[in-house]
Amino acid sequence: MLKKFRNNLFSFLQIIILVYLLVLVFLYFYQRNLLYHPNENNYSNDKISVSIEKVKINTSDNIDLLGWYHEKDLKKYKTILYFHGNAGSLENRIHKLNNFSEMDVNFLIIAWRGFSGNQGKPSEKGLYDDGRSGINWLISKGVKEENIVIYGESLGTGVATHLSQKKNFAGVILETPFTSMVDAAKTFYPYIPVNLLLKDKFDNKSKINNINVPILIMHGEADQIVPFFMGKKMYEIANEPKYSYFTKHDNHMMEFDENLVKALKSFLKSLN
DSSP states (O other): OHHHHHHHHHHHHHHHHHHHHHHHHHHHHHHHHHHOBTTOOSOOSOOOOSOOEEEEEEOTTSOEEEEEEEOSOTTTSEEEEEEOOSBSOGGGGHHHHHHHTTSSEEEEEEOOTTSTTOSSOOOHHHHHHHHHHHHHHHHHTTOOGGGEEEEEETTHHHHHHHHTTTOOOSEEEEESOOSOHHHHHHHHOTTSOHHHHOSOOOOGGGTGGGOOSOEEEEEETTOSSSOHHHHHHHHHHSOSSEEEEEESSOOSSOOOOHHHHHHHHHHHHHTO
């Protein structure tokens, strides 16, 4: 009887281990489908109220990225380069871009490879290349590095943090940033060795100390995707001058209300 129990227990454990290994294999090969969601639609029916020019930005590996460009006055005002998150199209950011019309800024928002009809497949290395191409495009337009404000939203904070290291940008804005993709993944998969499996690590916490320009970090305590403590940690380890906009009730998609817009305006004004 005892022997039969042991054999059954051993067989059961074998099945558990096999299933666990299959899950690991699935996550390893399918992980980028879990991380990047180009077809997700968070907002609909928003009408853009600020004038934009649709532009093509060529990357070093010859992918044409869609960009929306708004030029008010390149010599007089700073230019925001906006890196969006891991889901949706440029249209999903219209509600944010409309608020830029109230600010004295130019802006360029680019769609990642694989997003908004762009060719290619997203990856950490690819997104860094995309972001760098956006910077180069602005410089080719005559925008000086010191007049560029890098704005990262969610996943885009990984690109913003990486590309802002040891640069002389006017400033950096991080909206709902994470400390690293490994840390973020552990909150969803606590029993998975994500530090070994994860391909795109976006290790923000090890890079933010290399940013030596003014930085604004925004996060809501009710964030259900990127825990608030990560944004707070990023603020704590960031160099001065640094500013924060932390709220009690904002979820991951922060509400672009009067208070947030006021925080953005105040930060941008401080850069002049």
